[in-house]
Amino acid sequence: MKTALTIAGSDSGGGAGIQADLKTFAANGVFGMSVITAVTAQNTVDVRSIQNIDTNIIKDQIEAVFDDLPVDAVKIGMLSNPRIVQTVAETLVKYEPRHLILDPVMVSKGGHHLLENDAILSLTKDVIPLATVITPNIPEAEVLIERPIITESDMKEACMTMVELGAKTVLLKGGHLPGDPNDLFFDGNRFYWLKGNRIHTKNTHGTGCTLSSAIAANLAKGYPLYESVQRAKAYIEIAIKHSLNIGKGHGPTNHFYEIYKRAGSAESFI
Template sequence: MKDLFTLLGGHGQEVFQPAVALTIAGSDSGGGAGIQADLKTFAASKVFGTSVLTLVTAQNTQGVTAVEMLPDAVIRAQFEAVMSDLNPTAAKTGALGNDRVIGLVAEMLDDRPIEKLVVDPVMVSKHGDPLMPEQAVKAFIALMVPRAMIITPNRFEARALIGRDVDDVRDMQEAAKRIFDMGAPAVLIKGGHLDHIVRDILYDGTGFTEFGADRIRSPRVHGSGCTFSAAITAKLAEGATIEAALEYARDFITKAILMAPEIGEGIAPVNPMHSVWNS
């Protein structure tokens, strides 16, 4: 048995050893989405967050005014620094930007595999506007979808992936099957609205599981997709099953929207730190 001094880290204090999670995504200068939302979510979930920036945006609640992709060498150096020392047990991807970065990230994950990988396909905005060129979408399907443990497209992103509209639960189920056939072992289609219920559809090749919650009518939803996928990643890092991670993430994002502050003049962000600010 270890002596008390060792158990207390040699300093007379109990040592907390959190799970480590990684986000590979873009920076949002407004703090509402991207890397910033992911790291807040990891911290609120009591997971140690690490990051690899792929691109930098100049944005606020009213829109994006500039985007700059980072050089391959800088992206790879961040990844190697994290993986060689901090050993994340789960990771997520967010905004990858173009086919060059998608290919690079795929190579990095081949060099240092992360089994628990949540792929959030940031390719279409919540308004349905494309955020990724067609060539990059093809690269994403070929290189990122098969590497995911779970992929979490909203219905607009699902439409981009399968090339057809996704408007109701039946469409969501069909889209999930098609994306599963692209190589993802688990697919969660988000954002189908029926009456007053928000429905997410999970498909794992054996059947469908539906997750639902009351629809929250709020203008403060910027970063909701990033926060949701980061919450899934945090729980996977701690060893939870996909189903348990999804249940946690659904509760987490509901509270993040309900407790979102009024920030800026546009679409305000959700509040990943709700448990801290309201404790």
């Protein structure tokens, strides 16, 4: 069985972070492993507090996985401060994973900053060049390139700038712009638009985590990069369309909808 490792923060509400990543790995048919970088006290409404994990423990977690288990793909999510960023980067350089997907998590759905300002430079310098693909949304990309993104032309220019920063390929998510959520994939030479349909729901907690983890799962299974991105896009649209209306804020996506549907019990999870 193929495997994928997530290096990210824990979400006590279960909709994002490590929890969303492991659900996505399972739903997409790979064995999931995890390295926890931070513990958040979080629900569908807000992030109440964050406890970063000691960097020695983070390093030990990564090494414990790689020293014993096969790792077909790595997904990186929340790395909240420069010390954690550098620790993860230095440890992964040692193991050279074939596929590394970076979701540059910066702000939660409730508006809580998950990446310290002084960690952005370290993320750009130490982790982005290691990634097979980075998957920022519009606000995250604006931070990385230090200018606004308003049009589809801006999206193309942003992708090129991120490649100049060291990214091999970029999936720039367009959901924050008006109209349909059309994403742009740039392989360093050509642009590919992934057209989407706007699904009107507030239940989008963990969508970025889920999309990047689905890409990792498909790469782990041997699909080419662009096909992995396409398959992940289709998966997240279904998960959002059948999202779960639980909690008082932004509810989670439905990671297992297709599995429940095939089992004949999807109606219980809508």
